[in-house]
Amino acid sequence: MLDISHLTKTYGDKKAVDDLSLHxxxxxxYGFIGHNGAGKTTTLRAVAGILAFDQGxxxxxxxxxxxxxxxxxxxxxxxxxxxxxxxxxxxxKYLYFVADxxxxxxxxxxxRIQKYAQLLGLENDLSQPxxxxxxxxKQKLAVISAWLHKPRLILMDEPFVGLDPxxxxxxxxxxxxxxxxxxxxxxxxxxxxxxxxxxxxxxxIKEGRLIRSGTMEQVRGDDSLEEVxxxxxxxxx
Amino acid sequence: MLxxxxxKQLTEIFRGFFFDxxxxxxxxxxxxxxxxxxxxxxxxxxxxxxxxxxxxxxxxPLVAMQMDWLYFTIAGTIALVLGVFGSVFNTYAGLYLGKDxxxxxxxxxxxxxxxxxxxxxxxxxxxxxxxxxxIPAGIVYMVxxxxxxxxxxxxxxxxxxxxxxxxxxxCVLGWGVARVSIKLKNKSYITVITALVxxxxxxxxxxxxxxxxxxxxxxxxxIGGSIxxxxxxxxxxxxxxxxxxxxxxxxxxxxxxxxxxxxxxxSRSFFKIAAMAxxxxxxxxKEKAAHIRTQATALLCREFKRFTSSPNYMLNCGLGVLMxxxxxxxxxxxGGTLVQALDxxxxxxxxxxxxxxxxxxxxxxVATVDTAAPSVSLEGKHIWIVQxxxxxxxxxxxAKLLVQILLTAPMALFVSVCAAAVFRPALPELxxxxxxxxxxxxxxxxxxxxxxxxxANLNWTNELYPIKxxxxxxxxxxxxxxxxxxxGGGAVLLAAYIPPLLYMILFAAxxxxxxxxxxxxxxxxxxTAFAAL
Numbered sequence: 077m078l079d080i081s082h083l084t085k086t087y088g089d090k091k092a093v094d095d096l097s098l099h100x101x102x103x104x105x106y107g108f109i110g111h112n113g114a115g116k117t118t119t120l121r122a123v124a125g126i127l128a129f130d131q132g133x134x135x136x137x138x139x140x141x142x143x144x145x146x147x148x149x150x151x152x153x154x155x156x157x158x159x160x161x162x163x164x165x166x167x168x169k170y171l172y173f174v175a176d177x178x179x180x181x182x183x184x185x186x187x188r189i190q191k192y193a194q195l196l197g198l199e200n201d202l203s204q205p206x207x208x209x210x211x212x213x214k215q216k217l218a219v220i221s222a223w224l225h226k227p228r229l230i231l232m233d234e235p236f237v238g239l240d241p242x243x244x245x246x247x248x249x250x251x252x253x254x255x256x257x258x259x260x261x262x263x264x265x266x267x268x269x270x271x272x273x274x275x276x277x278x279x280x281i282k283e284g285r286l287i288r289s290g291t292m293e294q295v296r297g298d299d300s301l302e303e304v305x306x307x308x309x310x311x312x313x
Numbered sequence: 314m315l316x317x318x319x320x321k322q323l324t325e326i327f328r329g330f331f332f333d334x335x336x337x338x339x340x341x342x343x344x345x346x347x348x349x350x351x352x353x354x355x356x357x358x359x360x361x362x363x364x365x366x367x368x369x370x371x372x373x374p375l376v377a378m379q380m381d382w383l384y385f386t387i388a389g390t391i392a393l394v395l396g397v398f399g400s401v402f403n404t405y406a407g408l409y410l411g412k413d414x415x416x417x418x419x420x421x422x423x424x425x426x427x428x429x430x431x432x433x434x435x436x437x438x439x440x441x442x443x444x445x446x447x448i449p450a451g452i453v454y455m456v457x458x459x460x461x462x463x464x465x466x467x468x469x470x471x472x473x474x475x476x477x478x479x480x481x482x483x484c485v486l487g488w489g490v491a492r493v494s495i496k497l498k499n500k501s502y503i504t505v506i507t508a509l510v511x512x513x514x515x516x517x518x519x520x521x522x523x524x525x526x527x528x529x530x531x532x533x534x535x536i537g538g539s540i541x542x543x544x545x546x547x548x549x550x551x552x553x554x555x556x557x558x559x560x561x562x563x564x565x566x567x568x569x570x571x572x573x574x575x576x577x578x579x580s581r582s583f584f585k586i587a588a589m590a591x592x593x594x595x596x597x598x599k600e601k602a603a604h605i606r607t608q609a610t611a612l613l614c615r616e617f618k619r620f621t622s623s624p625n626y627m628l629n630c631g632l633g634v635l636m637x638x639x640x641x642x643x644x645x646x647x648g649g650t651l652v653q654a655l656d657x658x659x660x661x662x663x664x665x666x667x668x669x670x671x672x673x674x675x676x677x678x679v680a681t682v683d684t685a686a687p688s689v690s691l692e693g694k695h696i697w698i699v700q701x702x703x704x705x706x707x708x709x710x711x712a713k714l715l716v717q718i719l720l721t722a723p724m725a726l727f728v729s730v731c732a733a734a735v736f737r738p739a740l741p742e743l744x745x746x747x748x749x750x751x752x753x754x755x756x757x758x759x760x761x762x763x764x765x766x767x768x769a770n771l772n773w774t775n776e777l778y779p780i781k782x783x784x785x786x787x788x789x790x791x792x793x794x795x796x797x798x799x800x801g802g803g804a805v806l807l808a809a810y811i812p813p814l815l816y817m818i819l820f821a822a823x824x825x826x827x828x829x830x831x832x833x834x835x836x837x838x839x840x841t842a843f844a845a846l
Contacts, residue, residue, distance in 0.1 A: 126700040128845060145844075149703035160694035162615070164622035172603055176611035177702050182603070 077102045077229055077260035078123065083132035085118050085284075092118040093129070094284040100260045100277070102228070105251055107275035108264040109305060115284040116264040117157060120231050123262065124154040136229055150178070153222035157233040157264075159214045163207035167198065167217050170206060171224060178225035185224060192220040192250070196243055211238040219247060223254070230254065232263035236270060248274055272301040280308055314422060318430035326434055356445055364391070364446045367522065368453035374530045376458050383537045385468075385554030386547055387529070388450035389475055392443040396479030397486065398511065399442035400435055404487025407435050408579070409586050418584070425580040432480065432576065435487075439479035447472040454554070463556020470561055471554040474568045481568075481575045504624035509635070608704055612712035619691065620684055620716060626691070629780050633681030637724035640678050641731040648735030665813035666804050668742040671732050672817070673801025676753040678728070679721045680793025685761035686786045688713040689769040689843065690779035696771060696846055706840035710762060714835075717758040725750040745817045749800070756824045757796065759831040761789040766839050769846055 078100040085093040093115040100106045108116050121127035123134055125145040134141040136148040162170055168189070175185040193199040196216040206214065215238045222230055230251075236244050251261050251274065265271050271278055272292065278301070279289035287308050288295055296304045324331075330348050333340050340348070368388065375384040400407075408431045417427050451468030458464045518525070529536060541548050550568075552560035606614065620626055644651065655667050689710075692699070699709050729747045738746055768785035770778070780786065800820050804813045811819070 124701045126697055146703045146705060149701065152701070154697070154701040156697055158694075161698070162619075162695055164618055165615075169618070173611055173615060174702075176606040177608050177704060179608075182605055 077104075077137060078262060079133075079135045080119070080123065081133045081135075083119065083122060083129055083134060085115075085122060085127070085129040091284045093122070093281075095132070096281070096284070096286050097132075098279055098286070098289060100229075100262055102258045102260050103255045104276045105255055105261045105274055106263070107271035107278040108262060108281065109266070109268065109271055109278060109301075110264075110281035111309065114281045116281060117233055118284075119281070120154070120233050120262070120264060121156075124152060124231050125149050126154075151228040153225070153227035153230045155215075155218045155222050155230075155232045155235055157237065159218035161206045161209075161214055161217060163205065166205055167193075167202040167209070170217065171202070171221055174221040175224055180225050188224050189220065192223055195246055195250070196220065212240060212243065215239055216243060219250070223250065226257075226259075228259055230259060230261045230263075232261070234265060235263055236265065236267060244270075268300075268302045268305060272296070280305060282309065315426045315429060318417075318422070318426055319433055322430040322433050326437060356441070357448070361445050361449050364388075365449035365453065367526070368450045370526050371530065372450075372453045372457045375533060376454075378533055380533055380537055381454070381458060381555040382548060382551045383533060383540070384454065385450070385471060386540055386551040388446055389471060389551055389554065390547070392446035392450075392472075392475050393479060393482070395446055396439040396443040396476065397482045400438040400479065400483045401486045401490060404435050404483045405490060407431060407438070408484070408487070409583075424584050425576075428576070428580050428583045432484075432579075435483055436476065436480045439483055440476040443476045443479055444472060447475060451554075458555075461556065463558075465556075467554045467556035467561065470565065471550075474550065474553060474564055477568050477572050481571050484575050484579060501622055501624050501627065505627050508624065508628055609708055609712065612699075612704070612708055613715055616688065616712045616716045619688075623776060623780075625777055625780050626684070626687075630684045630687065630786070631682055631720060633678050634720050634724060636678045636681055637675075637721070637728050640675070641724075641728040644728065644731045644735050648731075652735065664736075664738060665742050665817065666808055667736060668738050668746050669804030669813050669817050670801045671736065672729075672746060672749040672753070673797045673804075675725050675728050675732070675750040676757075676797035676800060677794055679725050679750060679754050680757055680790065680797055682717060682721045683757075683761045683786060683789040683793065684720065685713050685717040685758055686765040686789035687779040687783060688716070688762070689765045689846070690771060690773065690783060690785070691776065692846070693771050693773060693776075693779075700844065700846075706843040707836050710766070710835055710839060710843060713765075714758050714762050717761060718754055721754040721758070722751055725754050741814060745814070745821070749817060749821055752821050752824050752828075753796070753800075756828055756831075757789075757793045759828055759835070760792060760796075762835065763831050763839070764788045764792070766835070766842055769842075771846060 078098070080096060080098040083093050083096040084091065096115070096119060098106070108119070110116050118127065122129045123136070123141065125141050125148055137151050139147045139151075141148045162173075165173065171189050172185070175189075180188075189202075190199070193202060196219065198213060198216045198220065201209070201213060206217065209217065215235070219235070222232075235247060239247060248270075255261060275292060277289070277291050278295050280287050280295070288304075292301070295301070299307075330345050330352075331340055332338075333344075368384075371387065372384055375381065408428070418424075447468065451472065454468055455464055549560050550564045553564045620631065655670070726747065729750050733743055733746055736746075764785045768783060768788070770783065773779055800817075803820070804816045807816060
């Protein structure tokens with residue numbers, strides 16, 4: 077579903093991402109972990125088509141992000157680490173705007189909005205302006221908007237930050253359900269326990285370079301993901 | 314503790330002088346001094362200059378009539394109204410909606426200290442507006458009246474008392490405004506309408522000022538008598554300005570008492586209101602009937618929603634939408650007089666010149682609408698949404714352009730039709746009168762978008778920066794006026810070399826060529842630039 081090949085992105089003299097390659101198959105939940113400033117957000121933004129990169133290639137469903145960004149974006153949903161949404165719109169207007177852009181039919185959009193808003197407990201807040209939403213509510217709205225057009229690849233940057241335990245649990249269920257339907261999910265997180273329980277595969281990045289990736293069993297072996305992560309961090313220092 | 318809070322408050326208020334928001338770095342000392350001088354020149358030179366003229370025209374006759382107190386009643390009332398109007402709409406936000414509410418309230422700081430620091434901000438705002446009237450009034454009085462200790466300390470004391478009164482009234486009215494606005498729907502429109510009413514009132518007073526002053530001086534005794542009879546506190550307070558010690562003493566005591574009472578009342582309710590600030594009544598969710606929109610329509614609606622949701626955006630970039638129909642009505646009502654005046658000015662000049670001047674006037678009004686100029690910057694932190702969606706950048710840019718054209722072109726056409734009804738031009742000129750302002754609306758829209766994209770700045774913390782203070786908006790407005798001046802001025806000045814009709818045709822052709830070039834740039838390099846923001 078997603079192929080990242082030799083991705084390199086530099087900011088001035090600093091290499092934010094350095095020769096990174098990853099492959100994510102349909103139905104996989106792929107965790108992306110690393111310390112602050114390791115290059116996770118840069119990678120996710122490059123895949124989402126909102127950040128130009130210097131070298132390498134990214135394809136989504138076989139379509140190059142560089143060659144045909146619009147076709148790629150039709151298959152993608154992206155949730156940034158801090159979902160700044162249009163504060164001058166109500167929740168419902170925002171979701172309808174997203175549905176219009178992705179060409180989601182009326183019946184489908186109404187069904188999905190109702191389903192996910194009810195699930196995440198946001199149904200009664202959809203008429204409120206987004207300006208009045210808390211961080212968690214904005215995050216929930218961003219999640220609903222991401223699920224609205226049934227994307228084939230969901231990219232999420234720290235999706236659990238700001239969500240209450242119930243909403244976190246529900247998001248995990250939504251992720252599993254989406255993957256069962258063939259969607260691939262690529263998300264970054266600092267919560268290693270979540271990554272350990274949720275992900276089929278995981279990649280560890282440090283200073284822009286991929287230092288380990290594979291199935292959860294391959295990466296952690298007999299240790300916990302936290303132990304492996306800390307060990308790798310120390311070893312490469 | 315209080316000192317630290319006051320220092321923090323002052324830093325916040327004057328931050329703009331010391332910190333460059335766009336470059337996100339501290340200004341140099343030279344830049345800070347230049348900015349401060351510029352600000353002082355603007356406030357005292359432009360606004361203060363206006364009130365100096367007013368003071369000069371009324372001070373001498375009133376002093377000669379020994380009605381010095383009436384002079385200070387007038388100056389004091391204007392200062393009070395200006396001070397309250399200038400600060401009342403910001404009072405509630407200034408007092409209760411501080412972004413550091415949670416931080417300060419969680420610290421071991423007495424609430425009365427936090428309130429005192431916030432009140433300082435409101436006070437300074439009121440003082441600034443009152444001083445613009447009272448400083449020129451005081452100086453003129455000191456120069457005009459026989460110099461004594463009273464004529465020097467009186468105006469200074471009156472300024473301080475009025476600024477304190479402004480604070481008290483702003484707090485009371487600001488609280489009322491906040492209570493009403495919570496219950497209002499369509500706040501943006503109401504804010505815009507209120508502001509427009511005040512602007513209209515200002516201009517009515519401004520244009521009738523001379524007549525008002527003449528009436529005032531002619532009827533000074535009668536007006537003075539009425540004030541003494543029906544507004545005694547005002548009369549008593551105004552006598553402070555003349556240096557009378559008893560009114561000064563009593564007024565100071567009363568105003569200080571009012572100030573203390575306000576502070577006491579506010580400090581009792583501050584915590585409760587500040588903690589509740591931002592909490593809004595919940596709107597019950599109802600599934601509304603909606604239509605499926607195309608990407609282009611959805612983006613256009615988004616742009617219109619952005620425009621109508623911000624009073625700042627509407628007032629600063631869309632005022633021309635109202636000016637154009639006003640221009641049309643003025644043309645219809647005073648058309649005859651205007652035709653006569655133009656005939657007197659351009660007597661013997663071909664009527665095509667008048668058509669060109671008329672088109673230039675419409676273009677000038679069209680140029681006051683510049684919604685496209687800050688629209689790219691206004692994407693701000695939200696830009697990731699359109700960038701991560703499957704939308705061609707050109708569609709986003711086109712929506713921004715269309716908003717401006719839809720706001721201006723129909724209105725410009727209306728003005729053209731009214732102008733045609735008044736001037737009754739020949740057919741070729743009529744065609745140009747209808748067509749040129751439409752071309753102008755398109756060219757200015759494209760130019761504003763071009764400038765907005767070239768000067769895009771997504772790193773702002775207050776939307777006023779891209780809307781009001783950006784170089785792009787400045788260029789859009791003055792560039793548009795320059796373009797209009799080129800049309801009207803060129804037709805008049807070059808009439809001896811190029812027939813005005815031909816000049817207009819050439820102007821239209823060059824404008825269309827420019828349009829094509831700008832569209833080409835926007836669709837290619839502009840789209841790349843937008844995607845890379």
